[in-house]
Amino acid sequence: MGGRVLIVDDEKLMRISLESQLRKEGFYVKSMDNAIDGLKMVKSEDYDIVVTDLRLSGMSGLDFLKEIKKYNQDIIVIIMTAYGTLESAVLATKEGAYDYIAKPFSTDELIIKLQRALQHKNTTAEVNRLRREIQDEFEFSNIIGKSEAIKRVLEIVKSVSERDATVLVQGESGSGKEKIAGAIHYHSNRRHGPFIRVSCAALNREILESELFGHEKGAFTGAVKTRRGRFELANGGSIFLDDVDDIPLEMQVKLLRVLQERMFERVGGEETLGVDVRVICATKKDLLEQVKAGYFREDLFYRLNVVPIYIPPLRERKDDIPLLINHFLKKFVSQYDDALPEISPDVLGILMAYNWPGNVRELENVIEHAVAFSKSSGITIETLPEYLKKVEIRRDLLSMDLSDKQAISLQDALTEVEKKLIQWAYQKTNGNQVKMAEMLGIPRTTLRNRLIKLQVFE
Numbered sequence: 001m002g003g004r005v006l007i008v009d010d011e012k013l014m015r016i017s018l019e020s021q022l023r024k025e026g027f028y029v030k031s032m033d034n035a036i037d038g039l040k041m042v043k044s045e046d047y048d049i050v051v052t053d054l055r056l057s058g059m060s061g062l063d064f065l066k067e068i069k070k071y072n073q074d075i076i077v078i079i080m081t082a083y084g085t086l087e088s089a090v091l092a093t094k095e096g097a098y099d100y101i102a103k104p105f106s107t108d109e110l111i112i113k114l115q116r117a118l119q120h121k122n123t124t125a126e127v128n129r130l131r132r133e134i135q136d137e138f139e140f141s142n143i144i145g146k147s148e149a150i151k152r153v154l155e156i157v158k159s160v161s162e163r164d165a166t167v168l169v170q171g172e173s174g175s176g177k178e179k180i181a182g183a184i185h186y187h188s189n190r191r192h193g194p195f196i197r198v199s200c201a202a203l204n205r206e207i208l209e210s211e212l213f214g215h216e217k218g219a220f221t222g223a224v225k226t227r228r229g230r231f232e233l234a235n236g237g238s239i240f241l242d243d244v245d246d247i248p249l250e251m252q253v254k255l256l257r258v259l260q261e262r263m264f265e266r267v268g269g270e271e272t273l274g275v276d277v278r279v280i281c282a283t284k285k286d287l288l289e290q291v292k293a294g295y296f297r298e299d300l301f302y303r304l305n306v307v308p309i310y311i312p313p314l315r316e317r318k319d320d321i322p323l324l325i326n327h328f329l330k331k332f333v334s335q336y337d338d339a340l341p342e343i344s345p346d347v348l349g350i351l352m353a354y355n356w357p358g359n360v361r362e363l364e365n366v367i368e369h370a371v372a373f374s375k376s377s378g379i380t381i382e383t384l385p386e387y388l389k390k391v392e393i394r395r396d397l398l399s400m401d402l403s404d405k406q407a408i409s410l411q412d413a414l415t416e417v418e419k420k421l422i423q424w425a426y427q428k429t430n431g432n433q434v435k436m437a438e439m440l441g442i443p444r445t446t447l448r449n450r451l452i453k454l455q456v457f458e
């Protein structure tokens with residue numbers, strides 16, 4: 001495992017011997033005899049590790065360390081100290097040095113320290129990257145949409161984030177419930193605490209209780225040791241109860257108590273535990289209907305429904321589709337290419353016309369598919385999944401967006417449909433009226449009359 005190492009020491013022999021031995025081990029090595037030149041190197045080349053003596057003429061090793069850290073936190077600094085100056089080495093670690101090594105030392109000793117430092121650097125970089133990714137995922141700027149509906153949702157999210165109010169997010173599958181829940185947590189002052197997700201539908205009913213509240217050793221067969229539940233794990237943060245309507249009635253009482261008193265007992269436990277947690281729930285169902293049907297406790301419903309957030313299905317906020325397409329194109333294309341591919345107008349037509357039963361998740365999958373199959377010609381109909389290709393003509397032709405209409409004249413709608421069908425036949429036959437009449441199953445004279453009356457091509 002190589003790495004880029006800069007050595008700063010005023011003893012020439014030391015530098016020469018370290019340089020050659022580390023190179024043999026596969027490191028890229030340079031060395032300098034003073035900190036001022038060392039700092040120039042740090043700024044002009046890209047080093048993973050700087051190994052520096054503390055006692056240097058000109059700028060001291062300690063000041064060098066501070067300057068490096070000011071320039072780039074991620075560069076690892078290892079201090080070399082002469083025997084008997086351990087105190088200054090300790091001081092250096094307080095200033096951000098990763099490790100120190102006492103002179104005289106063997107090259108092997110240094111190599112071990114270098115390898116460990118590199119490993120540390122890689123894991124920290126990975127952790128930071130993952131953390132950034134998670135943060136980004138829930139950034140507001142990453143909740144895409146400009147429809148009135150999404151704007152309203154975001155306003156509520158912003159206003160409730162800072163408070164601890166319980167939130168109930170409702171929406172169809174794939175509409176973005178988990179995304180919204182995450183945004184609430186990561187914008188609250190609990191963001192440094194845990195965000196614990198529980199899928200109430202996925203968990204077997206028997207284990208749900210112990211999953212939520214934990215259990216004591218011996219509480220049931222198989223409970224070989226005490227286990228903390230998700231509520232305890234979420235302490236100081238937020239808990240996201242997905243598909244909350246699936247919680248069985250008997251357990252709803254226990255949940256109600258946590259919500260009211262922030263207290264519970266582990267399964268088989270005597271001790272009452274307190275927990276500091278913010279509760280966010282999600283459901284695909286109409287929870288009030290569930291209450292009326294007797295599946296869900298009314299008192300629990302009111303406890304959960306303090307701040308309701310309804311995410312409308314994608315087909316009711318088609319304004320968001322072009323933005324989402326762009327967002328997902330960026331997401332999936334960046335792995336292959338810098339430029340975003342062109343989308344052909346007929347593809348856009350299909351994506352706008354389709355009714356998206358799987359909502360944003362389905363759109364995301366479609367774009368991923370299209371990007372994977374796209375060539376230099378960009379996103380064309382051929383790149384779409386089969387079922388969308390088939391849906392094209394029917395949807396394109398007859399679908400009508402009625403979402404924001406209060407009333408519609410049947411006569412106008414029928415005329416509109418008739419016009420579209422005639423245009424469709426016209427395109428298919430290149431305007432051959434004999435064939436058009438055949439396709440539409442009407443006499444040619446009727447077709448001609450319709451063409452004139454509807455002013456299809458004027």
Ligand SMILES: Nc1ncnc2c1ncn2[C@@H]1O[C@H](COP(=O)(O)OP(=O)(O)OP(=O)(O)O)[C@@H](O)[C@H]1O
Pocket residue numbers: 142143144145171172173174175176177178179180284327360361364
């Ligand atoms: N407004 C949005 N902007 C960007 N991405 C979104 C948006 N809404 C949803 N997504 C993405 O769509 C996918 C599905 O969203 P999410 O998992 O939040 O849906 P859900 O409502 O929890 O679905 P389910 O009911 O199936 O659990 C995720 O990849 C999410 O990042």
Ligand SMILES: [Mg+2]
Pocket residue numbers: 177178242
């Ligand atoms: Mg979900």
